[in-house]
Amino acid sequence: MKIIGVIPARYGSTRFPGKPLHKIAGKPLIQWVVEQCQKAKSLSKVVVATDDTQIWEVAQELSRRLSHIFLRNGNERPVFGDYRKLQDNPHFRDHLLFYEYFHGDNGSGVGASHQTGWTGLIAKLLQQAGRTDSE
Numbered sequence: 001m002k003i004i005g006v007i008p009a010r011y012g013s014t015r016f017p018g019k020p021l022h023k024i025a026g027k028p029l030i031q032w033v034v035e036q037c038q039k040a041k042s043l044s045k046v047v048v049a050t051d052d053t054q055i056w057e058v059a060q061e062l063s064r065r066l067s068h069i070f071l072r073n074g075n076e077r078p079v080f081g082d083y084r085k086l087q088d089n090p091h092f093r094d095h096l097l098f099y100e101y102f103h104g105d106n107g108s109g110v111g112a113s114h115q116t117g118w119t120g121l122i123a124k125l126l127q128q129a130g131r132t133d134s135e
Helices: 029-038 053-068 084-088 116-134
Strands: 004-008 045-049
Touching: 004 029, 029 045, 029 053
Parallel strands: 004 045
Antiparallel strands: none
């Protein structure tokens, strides 16, 4: 059975307007909620339901940043860091590894490289980005 987690995100709250975008430890609240929901093993998918363009733009920016870790920037992918064999060798450069964590400054992969949960998330983000860019 598939279970979808839906996170309602309203900007116009009467008690705390803009709460989903309020920064806590440098990240918007909505980002913290999404990241925690994605860790829930019982959820097949996590979506943010909003009618606010500011929240939508933050969600789009987070998706863009995460996607760009895996996309080529010129001839290199940030996820491969300084590993020349992965960056340059035609047998490796198009075979992506989905790491457990990513370096905050340069996007290089850190930790275990067999995190299959990332595969679905990144594939979906790239698919959505391609659809948005072509429309």
